[in-house]
Amino acid sequence: MSFRFRLWVFLVGAAGFAVLFAVACFGLPAFGSGHHPYGVRAVRASLNHHTANVIASVNFDLRAFDTLGEETILFAAVLGAVVLLRQTQDERRKTPEPAVVHPRVRRFALLTLPLALLVGLYVIAHGQISPGGGFQGGVVTATALHLLYVASDYRALERVRPLTVYEIGEAAGEAAYVVTGFAAVLAGSAFLANVLPFGTLATLSSGGTVPLLNAAIGLEVASGVVVLLARFLDQAVEIEEPGEDEESGDPREIEKPRESQGPGKPRESEEPRGCGRPKESEGPEASGASRDDDNRDDKRE
Amino acid sequence: MTDVLIVVALLLVAGAATAAVLNRDPVRQALVLSFLGLALALLFTFLQAPDVALSQLAVGSAVTPLMILLTVRKVRRRSGNDHGADEPAGRER
Numbered sequence: 055m056s057f058r059f060r061l062w063v064f065l066v067g068a069a070g071f072a073v074l075f076a077v078a079c080f081g082l083p084a085f086g087s088g089h090h091p092y093g094v095r096a097v098r099a100s101l102n103h104h105t106a107n108v109i110a111s112v113n114f115d116l117r118a119f120d121t122l123g124e125e126t127i128l129f130a131a132v133l134g135a136v137v138l139l140r141q142t143q144d145e146r147r148k149t150p151e152p153a154v155v156h157p158r159v160r161r162f163a164l165l166t167l168p169l170a171l172l173v174g175l176y177v178i179a180h181g182q183i184s185p186g187g188g189f190q191g192g193v194v195t196a197t198a199l200h201l202l203y204v205a206s207d208y209r210a211l212e213r214v215r216p217l218t219v220y221e222i223g224e225a226a227g228e229a230a231y232v233v234t235g236f237a238a239v240l241a242g243s244a245f246l247a248n249v250l251p252f253g254t255l256a257t258l259s260s261g262g263t264v265p266l267l268n269a270a271i272g273l274e275v276a277s278g279v280v281v282l283l284a285r286f287l288d289q290a291v292e293i294e295e296p297g298e299d300e301e302s303g304d305p306r307e308i309e310k311p312r313e314s315q316g317p318g319k320p321r322e323s324e325e326p327r328g329c330g331r332p333k334e335s336e337g338p339e340a341s342g343a344s345r346d347d348d349n350r351d352d353k354r355e
Numbered sequence: 356m357t358d359v360l361i362v363v364a365l366l367l368v369a370g371a372a373t374a375a376v377l378n379r380d381p382v383r384q385a386l387v388l389s390f391l392g393l394a395l396a397l398l399f400t401f402l403q404a405p406d407v408a409l410s411q412l413a414v415g416s417a418v419t420p421l422m423i424l425l426t427v428r429k430v431r432r433r434s435g436n437d438h439g440a441d442e443p444a445g446r447e448r
Contacts, residue, residue, distance in 0.1 A: 107406075109406045177409070185405035185406045185408075185409060186405075186406065186409050187406070189410060190406070190409040190410050190413055193410070193413035193414055193417075193418060194413050196418075197413065197417045197418060197421075200421070279418060282422075283418070283421065283422070283425075286421075286422055286425040286426065286429075287425060289425070289429045290425040290426070290428040290429045290432075291428075294432075295433060
């Protein structure tokens with residue numbers, strides 16, 4: 055296919071899309087109107103299954119199979135990040151230095167940590183009743199744990215966060231969702247069908263399988279985000295590549311011209327690296343003179 | 356009243372998003388992105404979508420900026436800045 059042909063295919067497709075999109079936009083109901091054909095049916099179906107939060111009913115009952123796909127996307131994404139950000143052969147782990155945290159920051163973080171943790175667990179548990187659910191609550195729970203990093207340092211976080219447990223938790227959450235789906239098949243219905251008794255509307259046990267699937271998602275998301283952030287934190291705080299150590303703090307732009315000055319000045323290249331900076335700051339005349347020397351050298355070459 | 360709130364939230368979102376694009380420093384961008392997540396969460400709340408607002412609040416204004424900041428720290432360490440300079444709490448105990 056030549057470039058022109060491809061361009062024409064694109065233009066025809068884009069024009070067709072633009073026309074259809076414009077027609078569809080003019081056919082939309084007005085903003086904020088009361089006519090919601092899908093909404094009415096979803097609310098009816100949700101109330102039939104005694105699920106007060108219609109969004110949770112759509113996500114975990116009417117479209118539970120879609121949510122399995124979304125959960126798997128997150129699972130695969132975390133897995134990919136773990137593989138990409140692993141410690142490679144030439145990298146080494148360095149224990150980070152203990153950090154000093156301002157007392158007010160520490161107090162604030164320690165005060166909000168249990169609160170945020172509780173809110174996260176509450177949001178997971180009440181997904182079938184009030185806004186939120188496994189995904190939102192899971193992210194809040196995982197973020198809450200990292201307030202410990204704000205309050206103290208990375209070593210404290212590592213001590214209370216056994217990563218293996220969270221890796222198992224992520225897999226267990228994903229598996230629990232699938233197992234719940236197959237349990238419905240064993241009960242004589244379709245995959246992920248809502249087969250449990252629906253309970254009383256707006257209580258914790260209402261909604262049949264919705265709270266179970268919510269909990270599975272909550273476990274998967276919370277563990278997944280913890281594992282994901284742990285990999286990022288490892289790379290940012292602990293893992294060191296061969297090039298990045300204390301001596302790499304010296305700017306190399308200064309050293310390179312010196313090495314290329316040739317055999318005329320052997321004394322300077324023998325100096326240890328750390329002496330580079332104070333020499334430069336001796337005075338404007340000295341540095342100016344050395345720059346002139348550099349220029350002359352360049353001209354000779 | 357609701358319309359006014361929606362318009363204000365939309366303006367906040369537009370302002371924060373433009374600021375995120377115009378900022379060139381990734382660290383500042385992460386902070387502006389966090390603010391954008393907050394503005395979007397407000398907008399979703401006013402549009403009566405609290406579930407989406409909660410997701411936006413948790414992911415858009417907390418986890419994503421945190422991941423950006425951690426990535427920036429890693430990249431700066433590699434490029435040879437003095438380590439610990441970008442971590443204000445990194446002094447000796």
